[in-house]
Amino acid sequence: MALNKFMHPRNIYKTPPDFAKLAKTNEEFSGVAKVDISGKVSIDFKNPHSLRVLTKCLLKTDFNLDVVIPEDRLVPTLPLRLNYILWIEDLISTINKSEPILGLDIGTGACAIYPLLAAVKNKWHMVGTETDAESLKQARDNIIRNNLQHLIEIRENTTELVIENMFMDENSQTFDFCMCNPPFYTNMQELWESRSPARPEPKNGFTGSPHELITEGGELQFCRKILEESKLHKDKILIFTTMVGHKFNLKELVIDLKAVGITYTTTEFCQGRVTRWGLAWTYQNYDFSTIYSPKDKLPKKRAPILFSLPELKDCSDNIEKLKRILENLQISHKVITKRKTDLMLDVIAFSNTWSNQRRKRRILKRLSEDPVKKARLNLKNQSDESSEKEKEEISKSNETIVTKSIERAEENTSNNVSYNNSIEKHKEAVVHALMKIFKKDELVNIEMEFINGSAGKEGLHQIVQYIKNNWK
Numbered sequence: 125m126a127l128n129k130f131m132h133p134r135n136i137y138k139t140p141p142d143f144a145k146l147a148k149t150n151e152e153f154s155g156v157a158k159v160d161i162s163g164k165v166s167i168d169f170k171n172p173h174s175l176r177v178l179t180k181c182l183l184k185t186d187f188n189l190d191v192v193i194p195e196d197r198l199v200p201t202l203p204l205r206l207n208y209i210l211w212i213e214d215l216i217s218t219i220n221k222s223e224p225i226l227g228l229d230i231g232t233g234a235c236a237i238y239p240l241l242a243a244v245k246n247k248w249h250m251v252g253t254e255t256d257a258e259s260l261k262q263a264r265d266n267i268i269r270n271n272l273q274h275l276i277e278i279r280e281n282t283t284e285l286v287i288e289n290m291f292m293d294e295n296s297q298t299f300d301f302c303m304c305n306p307p308f309y310t311n312m313q314e315l316w317e318s319r320s321p322a323r324p325e326p327k328n329g330f331t332g333s334p335h336e337l338i339t340e341g342g343e344l345q346f347c348r349k350i351l352e353e354s355k356l357h358k359d360k361i362l363i364f365t366t367m368v369g370h371k372f373n374l375k376e377l378v379i380d381l382k383a384v385g386i387t388y389t390t391t392e393f394c395q396g397r398v399t400r401w402g403l404a405w406t407y408q409n410y411d412f413s414t415i416y417s418p419k420d421k422l423p424k425k426r427a428p429i430l431f432s433l434p435e436l437k438d439c440s441d442n443i444e445k446l447k448r449i450l451e452n453l454q455i456s457h458k459v460i461t462k463r464k465t466d467l468m469l470d471v472i473a474f475s476n477t478w479s480n481q482r483r484k485r486r487i488l489k490r491l492s493e494d495p496v497k498k499a500r501l502n503l504k505n506q507s508d509e510s511s512e513k514e515k516e517e518i519s520k521s522n523e524t525i526v527t528k529s530i531e532r533a534e535e536n537t538s539n540n541v542s543y544n545n546s547i548e549k550h551k552e553a554v555v556h557a558l559m560k561i562f563k564k565d566e567l568v569n570i571e572m573e574f575i576n577g578s579a580g581k582e583g584l585h586q587i588v589q590y591i592k593n594n595w596k
């Protein structure tokens with residue numbers, strides 16, 4: 125249970141359930157419980173039937189819910205589902221919304237787990253949507269079994285849409301939030317390959333039907349659909365949220381949101397050995413910066429670095445000049461949005477090329493003044509007479525020169541190619557940031573926002589300093 129300490133602070137499953145007590149009080153649970161030689165009571169987490177019984181039993185014990193979990197459907201892990209509900213409670217608390225609260229659960233599944241938890245825990249009104257006829261029926265049965273029809277409605281979605289289907293008629297409701305646990309995978313193969321062999325094997329057995337887990341384009345496309353449809357119904361849902369199963373998809377979605385300047389926040393849902401992510405965004409004037417992610421020590425406000433450069437009169441295109449500086453640093457960049465005088469770039473440095481620039485320049489100058497060393501510099505093999513230090517310096521400078529000449533030869537294409545190659549290989553970034561450039565009053569204004577990277581925000585500050593020093 126390595127990640128349990130990072131569960132939401134109000135999650136009751138931060139303290140694992142007392143299996144011995146459950147086995148004594150619940151007959152069905154005692155049927156799947158086993159006692160090890162030290163007398164510890166546990167269950168076989170790899171066995172879907174045991175998982176189903178455990179979840180059913182916890183729903184009864186902790187929430188007084190009678191839920192039927194069909195054998196061929198996903199067994200909802202409660203600590204994870206609760207983490208999501210608790211985070212939505214935090215989001216709602218930031219907007220001072222008085223009761224009643226109305227939420228939308230996109231793809232509610234056969235258990236309608238989120239509407240059930242939200243209704244019994246917070247008395248929230250919930251609408252759950254579902255495309256799968258069998259899950260739809262089971263979800264409705266579960267609501268009726270618990271007499272929660274006054275709080276929960278399950279609606280069939282017969283369209284390919286995810287949000288718009290809720291707003292087809294003029295009298296449609298306005299929701300305080302929406303939530304979604306999207307199907308994660310593009311196909312069965314991806315599903316099986318989803319866990320890297322380097323990571324510990326998941327503790328829990330596999331449950332769920334392909335219909336629940338697979339969608340065209342995977343979760344990224346599904347979440348992007350929510351995002352795109354949210355733009356058409358900005359005020360119909362006050363806080364849009366979704367769960368994200370893969371961190372690389374979260375990064376993509378965050379870039380999408382930043383590119384169009386939408387207020388957003390993220391969190392981590394940690395339980396057992398599994399981490400999922402929560403992403404929330406809004407078109408309202410809300411401030412989510414006070415919300416802590418369980419792993420954060422400080423509130424998550426990432427103030428961008430803002431600076432201005434004077435327009436260079438003898439330079440025909442200041443933005444091209446800026447791009448050239450990035451290219452000299454071997455910083456890959458991709459245009460995310462381009463409007464009249466505004467440009468948003470996604471920039472990634474995969475090695476630190478900006479540190480010790482003065483030293484590097486000194487060496488280059490020294491070498492260029494010395495014809496012998498210059499000759500040596502042009503040769504790949506160094507002379508035996510060179511000192512070790514010199515050799516190292518020459519070799520480093522050589523590398524720089526060779527790389528730069530290749531870069532220049534490939535000019536515009538090289539950066540996008542290396543950008544895509546590196547992204548594809550999921551190479552670890554030294555600095556990954558967003559760079560917004562806008563020209564105003566004869567100034568080139570730049571806003572750089574750190575996303576991630578091993579050099580931290582300090583690395584971004586160093587890049588900014590390099591740009592300032594080389595702006596001439």
Ligand SMILES: C[S@@+](CC[C@H](N)C(=O)[O-])C[C@H]1O[C@@H](n2cnc3c(N)ncnc32)[C@H](O)[C@@H]1O
Nearest residue numbers: 200231232233253254255256281285305306336
């Ligand atoms: C991963 S399951 C989540 C089930 C449940 N919410 C949970 O967390 O256990 C995704 C669900 O979304 C449903 N679904 C897929 N596309 C949908 C759409 N366009 N509208 C509504 N539901 C959809 C699937 O049938 C499936 O039940």
